[in-house]
Amino acid sequence: MSRMGATTSSASASPPPPRTVTFTLDGVGKVYPGVVAVSDVTLSGYAGEVLAICGANGAGKSTLTKLLAGQERPTSGRVIVDGYDGEITSPSAALDAGVLLMHQEPVIVDTFSVQENVWLTGLSAAGRRRPWQLVGGRDRADRTRAALGVVGMREVDLGMPAGRLGPGPRQMVALSRSQVNEHRVLLLDETTASTTEEHFKDVEALVRTEREAGATVVFVSHRMPEVFALADRIAVMRNGSLVDVVDTADTTPDEVMTLMIGEAVMALEPPEPVAATDAPTLLEVRDVSSGSASGISFSVREGEIVGVYGLVGSGRSSLARSISGHQHRDTGTVRVRGHEVHPRSPRAALRQGIAYLSEDRRREGFVKDFDNATNLTLSTLGAFSTRGVLHTRRERRRVARLVSDFGIKGGADQLTSSLSGGNQQKVCIAKALESEPDVVVLDEPTKGIDVGARLNIYQIVRGLSERRKAVVVVTSEAEEALALCHRVIVLRDGVIAGEFVSKTSTTDDLTRTALGGEVQ
């Protein structure tokens, strides 16, 4: 192992300090059918350090932590933890070896009490635990309280069902497990994504305690301020590969961002704003409240792409889903071409000219047992049938056309579920467009899609604008909002916090507005 532990280590000439290796990823790769999630990553962690893993969405950082925690088995290479014989191939082996993973979505059993949740790993098959052993012990409540105290949750009711906790406290309860499990490596997979400022302080404190105790903390994030506040070293991933490992002291957020995003996205120039007067308004949203969105008004002209940017919980998805009939709307009006519409279902929305691309592609994007052909025509079966009987030939001709127009790999007969994320997304978008909607609402159109396919999706979205559609792009990435949209609306706490013309704005403007002016 080289000192940096990476294949492309920086040219540091100083002699290696005496540090003990805690874990080693040795040429690790993970290939899913059609997708290379992680390829040939070699990386080591050292005792008493905080190692950040950065990367854009879909860069493979979550998969990497899952490999390290035995949640996934690598298709090539080995995962080795110092002091543990053999490779890490299962979650319980990882626990035995002292690797503790904190998921992005905290692992909480809603019906268990807070206390039971703190001790949840006690149910695993790790160690010498046997099914007939008793759970609990005399000093349990004290120790639970002490563990929760470390993460700022001293006051919580131990007997309360954990399902009643809010998103922040849920994550903190999960984090408190680090206090009751012996471990050498603590993996935090975007654990701060759903926590507030106040809890971030607790996370920060926890990470520092861990480091002083000699553990390796692996901190996965794409939020630069947090990374630079916590990490000693930063491993940057892009497209499944480890691009570089840098010392935090020797670099800047800008450099890391450039490494993360690469050239592809940077190359895309923001579009010219649509002239303010001549194009007619296609979509008009007035005082819409639904879920976490409250009283939002905006309008979109023909051929215009409007971005909706905000943090988790800012109401961006609520807004998109309520416009397109996926979610109940409390108040407000939506007009398409001047006609008021109030779709109560996706079906009604499609009829009224509004198509929606779901953020959750696997659940709502396509039917898992359908091939591309049947998925592509599912929304518009009426066009391929007379009195309910399908015209298979007409359908197949149309599908062949769509497959070549959108460049969908695998053709008509391949199961959509076996395609890569980018190609799945092409199927989903093509399907949504088949109903010839006036308004297209795209919720995180590039979520989990690699850089190359991203450009493809961007071109498709630009094409929509050329076809005179009104396009709304909901996104959590400021770069994407600016690169893709004519205008960007920034949401904060359910209301519009600002509006920007992409041509004349920076990502900094957007993130500042989304966070409320104060960037750490």
Added chain:
Amino acid sequence: MTHDTATRTAAAPAADGEGTAPVRGLTLRRAGQWAKEQYPLYILIALLIFAGSASDAFFSSYNVSNLLLQVSVIGIVTLAQFLIVLTGGIDISVGAVAGLAGVLSAGLFGGGNTLLAVAVAIVLGGAVGVFNGYLIAYRGLEAFIVTLGMLALGRGLVYAYTEGQPITPHAADFRAIATTAIGGVPVLGIVWIVLALAMAFLTRCTVFGRRVYALGSSKEAAHAAGVPVRATMISVYVIAGVLVGFAGFLLAARIGAATPTGGDNYEIDSIAAVVIGGASLVGGRGRVLGAFLGTLIFGVISNLLVLLNVSTFLQDAFRGALIIFAMVLTTVQFTRRRRQRTAHS
């Protein structure tokens, strides 16, 4: 739906020329893939060869037509079960509802008019379908629980109505459909085959069928794609109910009287036939041909056990063993695909 495209490509390779123009090798591979998935057919062929060699009486025209009579009623119930299983549901009330439809069709209105009897059976089946379907599609209840209740309710009403005695209708032509034959083929068997073809058409060639597959495979995705999930779902239960009601009448017609135990175990037999036929109990996968062959496999085994003088109790045990065997077979069948799927999530 892979089966769908596979059959299409295999049957009419010329049709593809205008569209995607796949290579001939691909067509051949898909045909091979299709052949690989026809294991119910191979089981049936193996069974028929075994049956023919084990018993001389098996292929006699009397036995074959008797076999067809025996499997037709359960075959129609299996078609209903198949449609429900496609949606990811299950109906364990089919036997009780068929029994109730049978006794009411024989007993209501004095049993003097056969057409009226058919109407009673169908209306009852349809009404049960509306009830089950409403609770499942619109109230979000589990199909298993709803139909479990309906099973007890239906069977209870059968006993209450008959007071445990068989009901013999007066109409002279009540048995006609079960006793006549056209060109040596029993009419009952023809009815079954025609209904199976109609079900194949409904599921493969219509918008309705496509929607059933879609919602059975991914309910949320179907909803998001604009499929009217609830309306489709309740329609499935109504169609299934009508089929089950009609089967109840046919059962009474075949026996000549409606017995209180009529339709017993139909839920087990129909679910087993559907599963042996390759349909997934999770929904979204399966073909009518499979359900049809599944029915035949069960019928042949039952018939053979009788011919070989196996005791009635052992016959039940044999059928149970067959169900388990078939389930194991389906896991072997789907293992490769499932592995692919879990790898993705």
